[in-house]
Amino acid sequence: MSDYNFAYLDEQTKRMIRRAILKGIAIPGYQVPFASREMPMPYGWGTGGVQVTAACLTPDDTLKVIDQGADDTTNAVSIRKFFQRTAQVATTEKTGKASVIQTRHRIPEEPLREDQILVYQVPIPEPLRFLEPRETETRKMHALEEYGLMHVKLYEDIARHGHIATAYAYPVKVEGRYVMDPSPIPKFDNPKLESAAIQLFGAGREQRIYAIPPFTRVVSLDFEDHPFEASKAAHPCDLCGATHSYLDEVITDDAGGRMFVCSDTDYCTTRQEAGHRGRLSPQEDAA
Amino acid sequence: MTAPITPLLSVRDLRKTYGHRIGCADVGFDLYPGEVLGIVGESGSGKSTLLSCLAGHLEPDQGEVVFDTRADGPRDTRRMSEPERRMLGRTDWAFVHQHARDGLRMGVSAGGNVGERLMAVGARNYGNIRNEAIDWLGRVEIDETRVDDRPSAFSGGMQQRLQIARNLVTGPRLVFMDEPTGGLDVSVQARLLDLLRGLVRDMGLSAIIVTHDLAVVRLLAHRLMVMKSGHVVEHGLTDQVLDDPQHSYTQLLVSSILQV
Ligand SMILES: Nc1ncnc2c1ncn2[C@@H]1O[C@H](COP(=O)(O)OP(=O)(O)OP(=O)(O)O)[C@@H](O)[C@H]1O
Ligand SMILES: [Mg+2]
Numbered sequence: 001m002s003d004y005n006f007a008y009l010d011e012q013t014k015r016m017i018r019r020a021i022l023k024g025i026a027i028p029g030y031q032v033p034f035a036s037r038e039m040p041m042p043y044g045w046g047t048g049g050v051q052v053t054a055a056c057l058t059p060d061d062t063l064k065v066i067d068q069g070a071d072d073t074t075n076a077v078s079i080r081k082f083f084q085r086t087a088q089v090a091t092t093e094k095t096g097k098a099s100v101i102q103t104r105h106r107i108p109e110e111p112l113r114e115d116q117i118l119v120y121q122v123p124i125p126e127p128l129r130f131l132e133p134r135e136t137e138t139r140k141m142h143a144l145e146e147y148g149l150m151h152v153k154l155y156e157d158i159a160r161h162g163h164i165a166t167a168y169a170y171p172v173k174v175e176g177r178y179v180m181d182p183s184p185i186p187k188f189d190n191p192k193l194e195s196a197a198i199q200l201f202g203a204g205r206e207q208r209i210y211a212i213p214p215f216t217r218v219v220s221l222d223f224e225d226h227p228f229e230a231s232k233a234a235h236p237c238d239l240c241g242a243t244h245s246y247l248d249e250v251i252t253d254d255a256g257g258r259m260f261v262c263s264d265t266d267y268c269t270t271r272q273e274a275g276h277r278g279r280l281s282p283q284e285d286a287a
Numbered sequence: 288m289t290a291p292i293t294p295l296l297s298v299r300d301l302r303k304t305y306g307h308r309i310g311c312a313d314v315g316f317d318l319y320p321g322e323v324l325g326i327v328g329e330s331g332s333g334k335s336t337l338l339s340c341l342a343g344h345l346e347p348d349q350g351e352v353v354f355d356t357r358a359d360g361p362r363d364t365r366r367m368s369e370p371e372r373r374m375l376g377r378t379d380w381a382f383v384h385q386h387a388r389d390g391l392r393m394g395v396s397a398g399g400n401v402g403e404r405l406m407a408v409g410a411r412n413y414g415n416i417r418n419e420a421i422d423w424l425g426r427v428e429i430d431e432t433r434v435d436d437r438p439s440a441f442s443g444g445m446q447q448r449l450q451i452a453r454n455l456v457t458g459p460r461l462v463f464m465d466e467p468t469g470g471l472d473v474s475v476q477a478r479l480l481d482l483l484r485g486l487v488r489d490m491g492l493s494a495i496i497v498t499h500d501l502a503v504v505r506l507l508a509h510r511l512m513v514m515k516s517g518h519v520v521e522h523g524l525t526d527q528v529l530d531d532p533q534h535s536y537t538q539l540l541v542s543s544i545l546q547v
Contacts, residue, residue: 131392131394131395144370144373146407148377148403148404148406148407148408149403149406149407151411152392152395152399152402152403152406155399155402155406155413155417156395156396156399158413159396159398159399159417159434160396160435223412223413224411224412224413225412225413225414226413
């Protein structure tokens with residue numbers, strides 16, 4: 001039992017957020033201001049994503065929450081519990097079974113479908129903020145499509161590191177118009193931003209919502225002579241042997257031992273269950 | 288020198304007030320391609336106000352600022368849409384601020400500062416952008432080994448030269464400068480003036496230079512406008528105005544400099 005309205009927020013607030021979401025979908029990549037509400041969790045814990053999820057959920061939904069690809073981190077667990085308690089929705093760890101997925105820092109490896117919604121938690125929605133702190137000016141730059149500054153940032157990267165060193169929150173241009181911060185996902189995930197699912201981005205502290213509608217063109221910014229690369233560690237997963245999934249490096253002992261494992265836990269377990277093996281998979285018992 | 292028929296910039300009846308106070312009023316002049324116009328006058332006489340109105344940074348109360356655009360010929364910049372005006376601001380126009388830090392991105396390398404305007408108009412080849420930036424650093428006498436340093440590591444004179452390079456890299460046709468040598472040591476000023484004179488001559492730039500310093504206009508400006516209390520009190524060829532000032536205020540200005 002719960003004393004809350006369904007999914008915690010009152011209907012008035014959810015309507016307001018849905019209007020912002022619809023506007024965001026109508027103008028792909030455009031940051032729509034919204035009146036972010038106080039949530040029973042601190043900023044930085046995904047209050048923007050939580051409000052977007054709350055506005056999207058219906059009683060029939062199945063919710064999955066991931067943090068850096070894992071379903072069992074404190075952040076993911078507490079958000080999942082929050083919606084179990086306030087919306088009594090079913091939850092899952094299986095990407096394919098979820099209708100709504102709230103995420104921080106990753107896009108699931110398994111391609112998403114048209115009947116799924118991916119909700120991102122966003123700390124800083126403004127991709128131009130790094131070089132232009134004035135909000136009035138960045139708004140104008142978006143309005144007038146003045147995006148040269150974005151390339152100045154990439155130029156600085158190459159000048160300093162010899163290559164584009166930006167590895168997370170790599171800026172993209174959406175449907176040939178708005179430049180957007182995809183939230184701190186690894187650039188490896190950028191190609192997955194072109195998806196069949198609806199992608200919604202919520203920034204709580206900064207009070208912005210933006211969206212990528214299904215099958216929208218999303219291009220990662222780059223230079224002709226330094227083209228974008230969706231790079232990852234050059235290893236297969238040590239547990240499931242996957243060669244094209246994003247890997248976390250795990251230190252295994254204090255003698256320099258380390259292993260690489262899929263950051264998407266569901267993807268990795270599903271592959272292991274299907275019989276895939278990696279370098280460090282436990283030896284099978286001869287049954 | 289035969290003047291072309293179409294002025295590059297044509298200003299008519301320009302006026303800007305701040306409440307009851309006059310910023311500038313009744314200003315009109317023509318600037319022809321390749322010409323450098325100096326604007327002098329005491330503090331508070333309206334020089335910066337006028338320059339800001341011309342460059343579109345301030346909205347004048349009335350008047351016309353007609354610029355001879357590459358694409359469509361003479362157009363009143365006040366009637367342009369904001370995107371058009373901002374596009375002019377990073378292509379055919381340049382603005383050199385008195386304080387270099389107002390015109391530079393202090394958190395960005397010298398190369399990035401110079402390259403910004405190129406990227407703003409669509410340059411997308413890193414190697415070309417960098418080479419052009421290095422070329423421009425050379426033209427303003429900054430060693431190419433400094434290309435990756437931030438302007439905060441530069442002296443005042445270097446910062447000002449960097450600001451000039453950053454502005455000129457897209458080959459603008461009209462440069463606005465507000466006290467470009469202000470706040471610099473005398474010896475540094477002299478070097479900067481030399482440099483500016485060379486660039487203006489080599490690139491055939493048209494420029495409007497606001498200054499307190501009659502030495503600056505003597506060296507750079509073909510024509511001179513003297514302002515007092517927001518109004519132009521004298522206007523003519525630089526040498527004529529300085530050597531034979533007609534207005535009593537100009538006479539005072541010239542003699543006060545000579546006394547120094
Ligand atoms: N933002 C403002 N608000 C109100 N009054 C202003 C403003 N800016 C300038 N003024 C007034 O307008 C007049 C012209 O100022 P302006 O800054 O154009 O002079 P200036 O010739 O550039 O002076 P300086 O040589 O000191 O830079 C002055 O009386 C000034 O006090
Ligand atoms: Mg001034």
